[in-house]
């Protein structure tokens with residue numbers, strides 16, 4: 161069979177004023193361009209799990225809702241879904257099926273809303289895809305009319321069995337950044353989290369040798385490409401993390417990942433991260449305000465307990481030259497209109513190299529979605545295309561919808577302006593120099 165793997169590419173947002181603003185802010189544009197171009201690791205991983213004897217092609221659907229013409233030459237098309245692009249994906253699937261192409265859908269959105277997706281796909285996959293994908297291919301080969309496959313039935317995928325994703329399918333395309341996975345899952349359970357923890361929560365990491373094998377495969381396709389680890393929370397197991405960083409060090413490559421702040425408790429790990437070529441850690445700080453963090457992490461209230469320690473933890477990383485992309489979620493229930501200035505002040509005080517601000521988003525399948533639905537606070541139920549992290553879809557507790565929208569714009573304008581970026585980065589470099597040469601540094605008492 162000819163099998164096509166279709167990724168929905170690009171970044172989504174609907175608030176027109178925010179979009180207009182985003183287009184003019186250098187810091188915002190630079191990061192959006194970098195990430196919007198990432199290929200879909202889930203699909204490349206599935207391609208690697210496809211039984212032999214089939215012709216495989218990787219496609220991207222641009223953000224304008226159209227699809228590449230060559231897709232219609234396929235016998236089976238696998239579409240990966242996020243909530244924000246789900247209606248575009250359904251429309252493409254409908255057109256393909258009308259022309260006799262079989263469609264399989266999987267990914268985060270259809271895993272939590274399979275009944276909704278059933279009208280648009282021949283084959284639906286819930287949860288992690290690797291184990292059941294060969295069964296989907298077999299079903300398509302024998303022309304089975306429709307079927308559902310539950311990737312959760314066999315338990316969490318053993319990551320040590322994963323083959324190298326088929327990065328070679330991307331050869332000749334202009335990607336400069338690629339994703340590699342080192343782990344899946346996270347020990348925490350944040351109310352709003354819609355990451356791959358939704359497919360399978362348990363934290364698992366891959367053998368370090370396999371991570372190196374995948375990086376080599378990326379660099380065979382694109383020498384020197386920047387690597388982003390597509391993990392939920394990379395450094396949960398500190399001993400394994402030190403081993404991973406030690407193995408990355410000789411590669412002299414640049415990389416980026418997402419983690420929680422507990423890395424800062426392990427000075428040896430912080431040293432290893434700095435030596436290994438890590439350019440940046442993306443960390444969900446969520447709020448500078450401890451009270452607002454109460455209840456956000458539902459297992460041990462970990463994020464609220466950690467908040468008092470943000471200053472020290474950030475210093476541990478930044479003093480070693482590791483830049484931090486601090487992520488803040490605006491509109492938590494305790495956030496009033498002062499939160500925007502508080503985030504701005506925190507970012508300046510702690511010299512954050514990058515800052516990511518998003519609005520609280522009730523993604524389907526999350527505890528947050530269930531709670532806001534119960535409380536009658538969802539503004540646009542079922543309008544999944546608005547699940548972009550930038551559009552307000554619920555009634556905030558301590559401000560109006562318009563205050564939240566306007567506050568996001570106000571903050572975006574100030575955080576990403578040229579002079580603000582320069583000021584924060586100069587402060588970061590000065591503190592790093594001070595730490596390196598043992599000079600007194602103001603960041604130790606920054607908060």
Ligand code: B12
Nearest residue numbers: 168169171172200202240243244266267285288289355390
């Ligand atoms: C890399 C990444 C991107 C990249 C690449 C996306 C891509 N084309 O794959 C880019 C930058 C383009 C991106 C864009 C967006 N992203 Co993003 N992104 C991620 C990130 C960091 C990693 C995803 C990943 O690679 N996971 C690893 C792979 C192996 O897992 P997977 O894709 O889920 O695939 C597995 C299964 O789902 C399944 N599967 C997946 N597809 C299919 C298809 C079939 C047929 C089958 C059988 C199985 C199957 O099998 C795979 C293997 O087990 C996650 C955060 C995270 N840590 O997970 C956010 C995340 C996925 N993104 C998110 C969001 C919100 C967005 C945007 C809407 C942001 C925006 N405003 O534009 C856009 C979406 C626009 C779009 N194109 O659809 C949310 C999604 C929430 C949701 N439930 O919808 C996440 C979880 C982050 C978050 N803050 O919550 N993103």
Ligand code: SF4
Nearest residue numbers: 346348349350353392
């Ligand atoms: S720490 Fe991050 S990955 Fe883990 S549950 Fe919370 S938001 Fe999700």
